[in-house]
Amino acid sequence: MNDKHILLVEDDETIQALIEKLLVNNDYVVSKAINIQEAKKLIKLFLFDLIILDVMLPDISGLNFYENTIKNRIDTPVIFLSALSDVDDRVTGLELGADDYIGKPFDARELLLKIKKNISKKQSLDEVKFGKDIRFDLKKEKLQFNNKNISLSSNEVKILKLLINNSHQYLTRDLLNAELGLDYLSRSGDMQISRLRLKLKKECNLKDIIRSVHGKGYKIFI
Numbered sequence: 633m634n635d636k637h638i639l640l641v642e643d644d645e646t647i648q649a650l651i652e653k654l655l656v657n658n659d660y661v662v663s664k665a666i667n668i669q670e671a672k673k674l675i676k677l678f679l680f681d682l683i684i685l686d687v688m689l690p691d692i693s694g695l696n697f698y699e700n701t702i703k704n705r706i707d708t709p710v711i712f713l714s715a716l717s718d719v720d721d722r723v724t725g726l727e728l729g730a731d732d733y734i735g736k737p738f739d740a741r742e743l744l745l746k747i748k749k750n751i752s753k754k755q756s757l758d759e760v761k762f763g764k765d766i767r768f769d770l771k772k773e774k775l776q777f778n779n780k781n782i783s784l785s786s787n788e789v790k791i792l793k794l795l796i797n798n799s800h801q802y803l804t805r806d807l808l809n810a811e812l813g814l815d816y817l818s819r820s821g822d823m824q825i826s827r828l829r830l831k832l833k834k835e836c837n838l839k840d841i842i843r844s845v846h847g848k849g850y851k852i853f854i
Contacts, residue, residue: 637662638662639664639680640663640665641666641689642665654743654744667689667690669691678810679794682751684711684713685702685712688714698710709731711746712733714734762836765777770797791825802850803850808821
């Protein structure tokens with residue numbers, strides 16, 4: 633079962649429905665937005681594996697949204713949707729740093745290949761090293777200090793992976809609770825991060841690697 637979560641930002645209801653059906657039939661989880669206002673709300677609630685973003689939207693252009701909101705704050709691959717004739721938009725999007733684009737009308741096989749390629753590219757990081765003696769294997773979900781395994785709970789593993797895979801943005805309490813399946817107002821996520829920090833400090837001599845900023849959330853410094 634594919635658990636990859638995709639945000640689809642497209643105001644044309646026919647195209648949106650076609651893409652949603654294609655993604656769902658290929659076992660992707662899909663959240664939809666018809667404008668940037670809706671997209672901003674969803675980005676605050678979920679950590680997406682990929683964003684499909686239409687260039688021409690009714691409120692703000694996809695290019696503007698990418699440059700001012702996504703580019704430097706959210707470590708998520710973005711595929712732009714644009715009309716085949718809009719060469720300038722495609723070039724501008726790629727120059728801004730977007731990961732890929734696909735023209736309308738599009739081939740379903742091509743879109744699926746681009747999605748798979750860009751999600752895989754994001755997840756190509758297998759191991760993170762903290763100094764020379766500490767390493768975390770993201771695939772095997774093992775933390776080692778001086779080649780000795782450090783015991784982590786399933787939620788501690790999930791939190792560490794969330795922080796590493798999204799190290800260019802702050803992990804808010806809302807996002808943390810949503811990813812851990814907790815109630816919106818729960819403080820349990822905060823307490824679990826505190827326990828993880830303490831464990832990293834006591835067992836690995838890692839201090840201040842996970843930091844909190846009031847009003848923004850948590851961030852890992854690697």
